[in-house]
Amino acid sequence: MSKKRKLAVCVLLLLLIGANIWLLLRPAPAGEAFELNFEIKGETQEEIQAFYHESTAEFSEANSQKSLYKGNNQWQQLTFMIPNDTSYLRLDFGSEPGSYAVKEMQISGGNKEVDITEMMNYPLEAKDINLLKA
Numbered sequence: 001m002s003k004k005r006k007l008a009v010c011v012l013l014l015l016l017i018g019a020n021i022w023l024l025l026r027p028a029p030a031g032e033a034f035e036l037n038f039e040i041k042g043e044t045q046e047e048i049q050a051f052y053h054e055s056t057a058e059f060s061e062a063n064s065q066k067s068l069y070k071g072n073n074q075w076q077q078l079t080f081m082i083p084n085d086t087s088y089l090r091l092d093f094g095s096e097p098g099s100y101a102v103k104e105m106q107i108s109g110g111n112k113e114v115d116i117t118e119m120m121n122y123p124l125e126a127k128d129i130n131l132l133k134a
Helices: 003-025 116-120 126-130
Strands: 033-042 046-053 064-069 078-081 086-095 100-110 114-115
Touching: 003 086, 003 116, 033 046, 033 086, 046 078, 064 078, 086 116, 100 116, 114 116
Parallel strands: none
Antiparallel strands: 033 078, 033 100, 046 064, 046 086, 100 114
């Protein structure tokens, strides 16, 4: 795996960690869902899947949503409705090898919105990149 791809995977993991932290700390009324929105760009058409579960369950097809990314290196907005009782979130970017860019990732619910991408606007230090090396 190239350094560029490893760095992209690390950034994506950090985005998802930020989303999970927000899920745990968010105040939201019971029974409401929240939205996970982001823009994605890549070469190939793929089905993007968001898995979610509360702390007592595991990721499963039953607790997931799918959205089709059309490919062609065009930015496309994807939105997933996530149940309010979600504690963990996972995004799968299709079943075929490929490279995707993600931007403008936001989680919103009720009258609150958190821009996850703002959490990632800091330069990675050399020690962070070294953690990615096999």
